[in-house]
Amino acid sequence: MGFADSRGLSRPSERSDFIRSLVRQEIADGTFAKRVQTRFPPEPNGYLHIGHAKSICLNFDLAAEFGGICNLRLDDTNPETERAHFAAAIEEDIAWLGYESHSGTLYASDYFGQLYEWAEQLINAGLAYVDDQDAATISKNRGSFSEPGISSPFRDRSVAENLTLFRQMAAGDFAAGERVLRARIDMAHENMLMRDPVLYRIRHYDHHRTGTKWCVYPTYDWAHGQSDAIEGVTNSICTLEFDAHRPLYDWFLDHLDLPGDRPRQTEFARLNITHTVLSKRLLMQLVDEGHVEGWDDPRMPTLRGLRRRGFPPSAIKDFCRHVGVARVDGTVEVELLESFVRRELNRTSLRRMAVLNPLPLLIENYPSGQVEMREAVNNPEDPFAGTRQVPFDGELFIERDDFMLEPPSKFYRLAPGREVRLRSGYFVTCTGVDTAADGTIARVRCSYDPDTGSGQAPDGRRPKATLHWVSAKHAIDGQVVLYERLFADSHPGADGADPMDSFNPASVQHLENAKFEAAMADIAPGQVVQFERLGYFAHDPITTNFFHRTVGLRDEWARIQKRRG
RNA sequence: UGGCGAGUAGUUCAACUGGCAGAACGCCUGGCUUUGGACCAGGAGGUUGCAGGUUCGAGCCCUGCCUCGCCAGCCA
Numbered sequence: 001m002g003f004a005d006s007r008g009l010s011r012p013s014e015r016s017d018f019i020r021s022l023v024r025q026e027i028a029d030g031t032f033a034k035r036v037q038t039r040f041p042p043e044p045n046g047y048l049h050i051g052h053a054k055s056i057c058l059n060f061d062l063a064a065e066f067g068g069i070c071n072l073r074l075d076d077t078n079p080e081t082e083r084a085h086f087a088a089a090i091e092e093d094i095a096w097l098g099y100e101s102h103s104g105t106l107y108a109s110d111y112f113g114q115l116y117e118w119a120e121q122l123i124n125a126g127l128a129y130v131d132d133q134d135a136a137t138i139s140k141n142r143g144s145f146s147e148p149g150i151s152s153p154f155r156d157r158s159v160a161e162n163l164t165l166f167r168q169m170a171a172g173d174f175a176a177g178e179r180v181l182r183a184r185i186d187m188a189h190e191n192m193l194m195r196d197p198v199l200y201r202i203r204h205y206d207h208h209r210t211g212t213k214w215c216v217y218p219t220y221d222w223a224h225g226q227s228d229a230i231e232g233v234t235n236s237i238c239t240l241e242f243d244a245h246r247p248l249y250d251w252f253l254d255h256l257d258l259p260g261d262r263p264r265q266t267e268f269a270r271l272n273i274t275h276t277v278l279s280k281r282l283l284m285q286l287v288d289e290g291h292v293e294g295w296d297d298p299r300m301p302t303l304r305g306l307r308r309r310g311f312p313p314s315a316i317k318d319f320c321r322h323v324g325v326a327r328v329d330g331t332v333e334v335e336l337l338e339s340f341v342r343r344e345l346n347r348t349s350l351r352r353m354a355v356l357n358p359l360p361l362l363i364e365n366y367p368s369g370q371v372e373m374r375e376a377v378n379n380p381e382d383p384f385a386g387t388r389q390v391p392f393d394g395e396l397f398i399e400r401d402d403f404m405l406e407p408p409s410k411f412y413r414l415a416p417g418r419e420v421r422l423r424s425g426y427f428v429t430c431t432g433v434d435t436a437a438d439g440t441i442a443r444v445r446c447s448y449d450p451d452t453g454s455g456q457a458p459d460g461r462r463p464k465a466t467l468h469w470v471s472a473k474h475a476i477d478g479q480v481v482l483y484e485r486l487f488a489d490s491h492p493g494a495d496g497a498d499p500m501d502s503f504n505p506a507s508v509q510h511l512e513n514a515k516f517e518a519a520m521a522d523i524a525p526g527q528v529v530q531f532e533r534l535g536y537f538a539h540d541p542i543t544t545n546f547f548h549r550t551v552g553l554r555d556e557w558a559r560i561q562k563r564r565g
Numbered sequence: 566u567g568g569c570g571a572g573u574a575g576u577u578c579a580a581c582u583g584g585c586a587g588a589a590c591g592c593c594u595g596g597c598u599u600u601g602g603a604c605c606a607g608g609a610g611g612u613u614g615c616a617g618g619u620u621c622g623a624g625c626c627c628u629g630c631c632u633c634g635c636c637a638g639c640c641a
Contacts, residue, residue: 201639
């Protein structure tokens with residue numbers, strides 16, 4: 001696996017961001033004996049999205065660049081919401097991106113025993129206690145930003161009593177919520193997280209891996225740093241909102257007998273993208289309220305959605321590497337992501353002709369009943385992609401948008417009296433139209449110039465437009481789905497608005513009458529092709545002749561129209 | 566209200582210990598072209614959040630301010 005970005009932006013050794021600088025410094029200082037180990041620690045309670053991809057790339061790339069290792073660790077400390085099928089989906093998505101956990105999948109739940117021992121160690125040191133207060137009381141007594149907290153009446157229990165109660169908690173003697181184990185730090189600490197944080201809570205749920213073995217479960221703060229330490233992680237990279245947790249992360253590790261060096265937590269800004277949402281809550285709302293068809297709906301920013309949409313994993317990785325890592329909260333324009341997708345697909349995808357909104361075109365002077373095979377280039381960007389044969393005859397379909405009765409200025413396509421080139425075919429000139437009863441155009445009539453089969457006219461005439469087309473007789477019927485942005489606003493939910501207010505109901509458009517050239521039959525399920533002049537389209541993995549638009553081509557005419565309003 | 570973090574083109578990021586503020590995407594022009602694609606060339610776009618200070622020289626150092634984000638789950 002290479003890291004070179006062909007845009008010449010950043011070869012790995014040259015790539016520079018504050019985390020890589022830090023690691024370079026650590027190596028120079030010998031902080032971790034020149035070792036680099038990272039981890040990607042998702043909770044198996046949902047599907048991965050492109051924001052996770054940024055973290056995955058950062059962690060795996062960083063380790064690889066410095067000759068270190070990176071593991072996938074499922075942070076499965078809360079059996080209430082975590083499920084085995086999420087764990088499997090996470091593994092699948094990471095593999096799809098092309099990364100592999102160095103030591104297989106690791107689980108925080110594998111450390112429950114060690115974590116429990118460490119908890120008793122803290123109790124014995126007088127640094128943890130069992131609190132009988134309920135959640136509401138604990139919350140109320142934690143104080144506020146301007147007032148210190150109030151100590152629990154149970155804060156000064158004896159070590160023996162704490163030990164007994166904690167063991168009873170673990171044995172299942174109490175109901176959920178009845179008691180918790182808390183660290184004994186400082187109820188007046190300016191950092192609220194240090195006001196005696198909860199270490200263990202009681203949960204009577206089946207855990208996806210440990211079953212009913214445990215009924216006390218460690219909180220994130222109690223589990224995370226220690227899991228890092230157990231695995232030998234050197235750099236524990238997380239998002240900015242954990243910044244305030246770092247003192248706690250360090251405090252726990254400083255008060256335990258660690259097997260090795262204390263790992264170092266570093267925070268970076270999570271990814272945001274315009275016209276979409278990346279919060280688990282909002283993504284779930286989209287699914288639950290039926291705005292989308294599921295977690296793998298091609299409009300979703302989930303890795304499963306992007307996969308169905310046809311986004312190549314390499315493009316997603318290039319994008320993640322390009323946006324870089326910093327400590328500034330920001331929102332990347334979705335156009336940047338799309339440009340990486342186009343760049344990759346332009347290089348790799350085969351070309352085919354497809355007519356999305358067919359308009360019949362009759363070539364009046366083409367010998368009736370004759371059919372000829374035209375040679376078409378499969379990918380002008382890749383000479384090795386070869387050519388294919390496309391049947392051509394006198395009855396074709398062209399794109400309805402490619403014809404106008406009264407063309408405005410800058411419309412170069414077909415119009416009465418005008419000559420255009422048919423891609424890989426001949427020049428045709430519009431001689432008239434047949435109008436339907438309702439006034440719409442039913443058919444375009446043309447004549448063709450048999451001397452333009454090379455794509456050139458002997459007299460040097462150069463049409464301003466080249467159209468794609470499909471032989472009516474040989475066309476494969478199919479369906480195409482067009483996708484637009486999920487949200488109309490660039491920043492859904494900005495200024496306190498409800499993000500759903502800007503949900504774009506027109507984000508999906510089904511076209512049922514598409515016509516494909518015969519060679520579309522060569523396109524495998526899941527494969528992405530370029531429909532010439534239209535964009536990149538992914539063949540549905542299940543349904544034949546059903547295509548999802550990955551992303552459109554840059555479209556000058558559309559831009560002119562948009563400018564005109 | 567306290568603490569922490571962050572402010573550099575429209576957007577995301579660069580700018581080694583202080584030395585003419587750059588790139589990518591987007592936008593605009595032109596070229597080329599059997600995709601209005603791709604490609605090539607060029608252009609516009611900045612009071613580096615603001616105000617002072619130190620210095621021959623400040624995006625970078627100092628002081629004060631402003632704005633934004635995060636933190637009061639037995640979520641992660």
